[in-house]
Amino acid sequence: MxxxxxxxxxxxxxxxxxxxxxxxxxxxxxxxxxxxxxxxxxxxxxxxxxxxxxxxxxxxxNRAYGDQYDNCDNIFKIVNLKHERANLLGYQNHAEYVLERRMAETPETVFGFLDKLKTAYKPAAEQDLKALKDFAQEQGLEGDLKPWDIAYYAEKLKQKLFNFSSEDFRPYLPLDKVLKGCFEHFEKLFNVEFRANSDYETWHEDVQSFEVFSKEDQSFIGTLYADFFPRTGKKQGAWMTSYREQGLFNGKIERPVIAIVCNFSKPTPGKPALLTHEEVTTLFHEMGHAMHGMLSNVTYRSLAGTSVLWDFVELPSQLQENWCYEKETLDMFAGHYETGDKIPEDLIQKLKDSIHFMVGWGGLRQISLGTLDMTWHTTEPSTIKDVAAFEDDAIKDCTLFPRLAGPVSSSFSHIFAGGYSAGYYSYKWAEVLDADTFELFLEKGLYNQDAAKAYRTEILERGGSEQPNILYKNFRGRDADPDALLRREGLLDKDKNAA
Incomplete structure (x- = not known):
């Protein structure tokens, strides 16, 4: 420009x-x-x-659609090969094959789970969209609201309703301080200690390295790499990678080597890297995965850390996002990068007040992606003739806008290039678990050591050495309450149960 x-x-x-x-x-x-x-x-x-x-x-x-990088043929090849493998192994489809080793167990269970959430999210999403359309008209929008208007007017409406902007947080969230505070959070929660160590060789000059120790006996827990900034050849998004899992090797237990990878805005001359609050939750999310690997205490590497059933793997990561909205946690790191002043209490309160803003819209979006994933992997591939038409039909009950550009499928790397095929629902599945888990910390105290120790011992340390439903029941004393998520999102009264 x-x-x-x-x-x-x-x-x-x-x-x-x-x-x-x-x-x-x-x-x-x-x-x-x-x-x-x-x-x-x-x-x-x-x-x-x-x-x-x-x-x-x-x-x-339109990424990867309609040009020389079009992924449609690749999608057909991937779906056909997965379906063929499932048939060879005696399964009707890829989803049935995958879900045999998931908490959900069957495609029918997943579709039922998504449908139940859809009944809560869709009416809320319709209300969100109506409010946004009305607001956009008040602001002088000519014509209909379009998809490229959603984020723009949603931000303006949020500013009007709650009197703050997402950008208001940036000056108080310099990356270095946030990372230090994030470490302090985990130190307080799990009695560990992070120490910077630049002696480790890294794959890029931006990458930082740390060692993690037990505060109790100073024993070495593991090595952590942090790779935060975009660069040529690095894929988008954020993730955790385990280069070496905890477990037995050549007769002794080895400690893990783990990396968290993000794509935050780089520092500019005279100004440090400043995060949005959403990016802080991303950091805590990936650190949740990292601590799942770090605190693993199993015999066999194949069962260590995140080597759990796929619809359980997001519990430790998504759980950590909850602390990012709590003043006690934010006070550990949120300070103005120039003055050092703590983040204003009223700004934190405005953030908490806005938690339910557009929750129906965002929830329905996730349900549509989960439904699209399951439909791709339960449908006979020979009946699919066109990617866009197939997608339109698959999610017609989960969308409130007609498709105006390429299909999501062409760049849906989670299910075609990542590990989430027949598994995207697991984000919402894990949200139920994390909402139910965090209710315990809200009840007992954000850093209650009894709750933290039980969570560490029964969930994080055990990895995949036991069925997740058994681990969760050992930790919580009962099965997860499926209504906990809807209570958290304001779609269900806290003193009522869903019908």
């Missing part, structure tokens, strides 16, 4: 990041926005220029 007028509405952090990205490509004096999340999301969220928002949205939605 060459015109400053096109930058209207964008926060300074996004503009500075785009200028820095342009300079890296020898485009000094211009602004370079990309489809990387740290660049794309602020653009569609804040840019006043509707035509440019549409351009960015369509480019993002």
């Amino acid at each position: 060459e015109s400053e007028e096109d930058l209207s509405g964008l926060p300074s952090s996004a503009i500075e990041g785009a200028a820095h990205a342009a300079e890296e490509k020898e485009l000094s004096g211009k602004w370079r926005f990309t489809l990387d999340y740290p660049s794309y999301i602020p653009f569609v969220q804040y840019a006043d220029n509707r035509e440019l928002r549409e351009t960015m949205w369509r480019a993002f939605a």
Whole structure:
């Protein structure tokens, strides 16, 4: 981009990041926005220029569709091969094959789970959309609300309702302080200690390395790498990778080597890397995975840490996101990068007040993705002729907008390139578990040592050495309450049960 007028509405952090990205490509004096999340999301969220928002949205939605990188043939090959393997092994479809080794056990259970949540989310999503349309009209929107308007007007409506912007948090969330506070959180919760150690060789100069020790006896727990910034050749998103699992090797127990990988906006000249609150929850999420691996205490590597049934693996990660909304935790690290002032209490309260904002819209989106995944992996592939048409039919009851660009499937890397085929539902499945678990910490205390020790001993240390439903019952004293998630999201009264 060459015109400053096109930058209207964008926060300074996004503009500075785009200028820095342009300079890296020898485009000094211009602004370079990309489809990387740290660049794309602020653009569609804040840019006043509707035509440019549409351009960015369509480019993002059309990834790997309709050009030389079109993934449709690859999708057909992947789905056919998975279906063929399942048939050879005696299963009707890939989902049946996968779910035999999941808590859910059958495709019918998963579809039933998604349908139950859909009955709660869809009416709420319709209300969210109506409120957004009404607000956009009040703001002078001409014509119908389009998909490239959703994030933009949602941010403005949130600012009106709760009197704060997502960008208000950035000055109080410098990455270095957040990371230090994140470590302090886990130290307080699990009685461990993180120590920086630059002696480890890394794969890029941006990568940091740490050692983790037990505070109780100073025993070595494991090695942690942190890779936070985008670069050429690095994929988008955030994830945890285990390079060596805890477990027995050559007659002795070896400790794990783990990395957390994110894509946060890089520091710019004169300003450190500043995070949004959403990015803080991402960091805590991936650290939840990392601690699952770090605190593993099993004999065999194949059962260590995150080597659990797939619909259980997100519990330790998603659980940690809950602490990011609590003042006691935020006070550990949230301070202004220039003045050092603590984050204002009223800003924290506004954040908590906004937790239920657009929860129906976001929930229905996740249900649509879970439904799409399950439909791909329960359908006879020979009956599928067109990716886009198949997707439209699969999620017709879970969407409130007609498709205006390429199908999600063409870039749905979770289920076609990652490990979530017939497993995307597990995010919501784990949310039920994490909501029920966090209710215990809210009841006993955020850093209650009895609750933390029970969680560490019965969940984190055990890895995949026992069935998850047994581990959870040992920890909680009962099965998870499926209504805990709806209570947390304000879709069910706390003193009532769902019908």
